[in-house]
């Protein structure tokens with residue numbers, strides 16, 4: 594039985610209110626297919642029953658399970674490559690000079706999904722900038738979803754996952770074999786700090802970041818939500834920081850305190 598329009602509208606509202614992710618009612622079919630496994634695992638007979646439970650407010654945890662089921666977690670190692678090329682060729686060399694006296698580098702990977710993105714950043718730093726080994730380098734990796742953050746923390750990936758974007762030399766250098774899987778070595782994991790954080794809700798106190806990867810997440814937000822996040826982001830980055838968005842994302846036409854720079858064909862954003 595298909596979901597009623599009022600149930601679809603209710604679910605879209607829940608997802609938008611909790612996570613900022615905008616789902617149009619035409620994507621109702623997605624709700625059915627994504628929420629059926631949630632209903633089953635909660636012992637509920639159908640998605641309609643799940644909606645009833647959600648409306649009743651009897652199971653507060655159900656709301657986050659529904660929201661997490663509706664977010665897109667697609668990610669892979671060294672996604673798009675050019676952000677990492679920009680890190681290597683321009684961003685880190687500039688910051689190495691600018692932060693020479695304090696020897697401190699703070700990086701935020703907001704919406705890190707299952708961890709491939711922050712681990713790619715860490716591998717890039719370890720491979721190309723051995724001088725950073727004596728610096729205080731911290732990569733904060735955050736996401737909305739508990740389940741996906743747990744996977745990121747474990748740093749355990751299948752053969753299929755490591756085949757997606759990870760160069761063979763990095764697999765050998767930074768991963769240990771674990772049965773059929775591969776686990777990120779502790780020396781790389783120790784660079785990362787994982788935090789649960791919803792970008793659309795108030796943020797905890799954060800350090801002043803030098804580099805922010807906030808890629809392939811704002812694409813799911815409304816323009817006012819994007820503007821709000823970028824205004825708050827401006828307050829938590831250094832004046833000479835670099836912000837990287839996803840390939841298909843732009844903040845042109847938005848009112849934000851960042852300006853667009855194109856460096857060797859790669860777009861990044863810097864505080865105004």
Ligand SMILES: C[S@@+](CC[C@H](N)C(=O)[O-])C[C@H]1O[C@@H](n2cnc3c(N)ncnc32)[C@H](O)[C@@H]1O
Pocket residue numbers: 611612613614664665666667668669672703704705706707710735736737738741790791792793807808809810839
């Ligand atoms: C498509 S993945 C992108 C992962 C990675 N940044 C990349 O580019 O490969 C989007 C991630 O954003 C997270 N997300 C969605 N809404 C969020 C929010 N309001 N706050 C924090 N993370 C959110 C999802 O849980 C998901 O892991």
